[in-house]
Amino acid sequence: MKVASVVAIPLEARFADVFGGADKVPAHISSPASHFRRIPRTGQVTTLVMVTADDGAVGYGECFGLPHPQLASTLVSHVIADFLKGAVIDDPAEMTADLYRYFIALGGTHGAPIEALSGVDIALWDLKARAADLPLATLLGGEPGPVETYVSPVGLHATPSETVAAARAYGERGFHALKLKIGRGPKVDAEHLKAVRDAMGDGFPIYLDANCAYDEHSALEVAEALAPYAPGWLEEPIPPGDVLAYARLRERSAVPLGAGENEFTLDAFRRLTEAGAVDFLQPNISRAGGVSGLLAIGDLCEKAGIVLAPHGVGGSIAVAAAVHTCRAAPAFGLYEANMLLNPLRDELSLKAPVIANGNLVAQDLPGHGAVPDPAMVDRFRWTARS
Structure with a gap:
């Protein structure tokens, strides 16, 4: 079986279309985290990848979309597709190894180059599993089923009472752990966390994300101010890149640290583990090497004695591929069910993500199971704005 074609399609679901105008989009949707307060979000974006084999088998992948889906789609369409055409479909990491070295040699250690490869890796693994008529989790050595899950985001609401209402709404939907967005200073962050802790009870896991x-x-x-309310972790308290700063902070922080959603290469994750910089690694499957990357990062976690807790932002394909991979990945602890409004997660595929008893479920379907609906692909296909 050989690669016949690789196609990338940029997708966008605009919030203005959902709410009937840009001026009607709620602030907690357009600015759900600290880094969107100055540059609000206008919608959800991603890049769909389709790899077709010479026997007609198809696999589907997804590249992380922000800040714009054309970044990764251009690389897939104009660099990766030509390289892979005619390649024997074997181990996806080996198939893309030369491309990885090529991008790294050009300085592409972050962003679109690795995200493009991630989407292709997911598609290749999906193709292999679908061709074998196996769930992806089974092909990877696990089995379909639920994965331990927490829900996000409880966003940057104006008042603690609004924050509590959002947290309680998740609890009423059956979720048994949540993540609260912070980043407005020790006093405000502590007020909101205390309110949620008081409302949800001492035994309810609450995680924090400072973005x-x-x-x-x-x-x-901030860690000192929040520690009395027993958060499970403090995620990305500082920008990525300064591993030593993370290590110093972890040594002094009373709250465990998490990071990794803005890391891309295995070397970057290795530096975090070797420096003792974090308690949780949080890669995103659609930007940190795909299925192959998530498994390799799980190996790093296992060797370092820390927990793999993947970042869950993405469309239906990224979520489905991640939960299947989590069923087989070493050192897996818990996965993020991101519930920010996202039609590309909830409407794009013929089978939407399944949540049962507060946990996402790797479905017992061939591949990762998130086959896109052609009508939805046409609906969300990115078009240039005048």
């Missing part, structure tokens, strides 16, 4: 809102000094102040 890089702080520097090393202020992050330590």
Whole structure:
């Protein structure tokens, strides 16, 4: 079986279309985290990847979309597709190894180059599993079923009472753990966390995500202010890249640290583990090497004695591929069910993600199971704005 074609389609679901105008989009949707307060979100974006074999078999992948879906789709269409055409379909990581080295040699250690390869890797694994008529989890050595899940986001609401209402709504839907967005200073962050802790009870797991809102000094102040309310982790308190700063912060912080959604290469994750910088690694399957990358990062976690807790932002294909991979990945602990409004997650595929008893489920279907609906692909296909 050989690669006949690789196709990338940029997709966008605009919030203005959902709410009937840009001026009607709620603030907690357009600015759901600290890094969107200055540059609000206008919608959800991603890149669909389709790899077709010479026998007609098809696999589907997804590249992380932000800040724009054409970044990855251009690389898939104009660099990766020509390289892979005619290649024997074997181990996806080996198939794309030369492309990986090529991008790295050009300085492409972050962003679109690795995200493009991630989407292709997911599609190749899906193709292999579908061709074998096996669920992806089974092909990887696991089996379909639920994965331990927490829900996000409880966003940057204006008042603690609004934050509590959002948290309680998730609890009423059956979720048994949640993630609260922070990043407005120790006092405000503590007020909102305390309110949620009081409302949800001492035994309810609450995780925190600062989205890089702080520097090393202020992050330590925030950790000290929030520690009395027993958060499960403090995610990305400072920007990525300064591994030593993370290691110093982890040594002094009373709250466990998580990071990784903005890392891309295995070397970057290895540096975090070797420096003792985090307690949780949080890669996103659609930007950190796809299925192959998630498995390799799980190996790093297992060797370092820390927990793999993948980032869950993405469309239906990324979510489905991730939960299947989590069923087989070493050191897996829990996965993020991101519930921010996203038609590309909930409407794009013929089979939407399944949540049962508060956990996402790797479905017992060939491949990852998230076959896109052609009508939805046409509906969400990105078009240039005048």
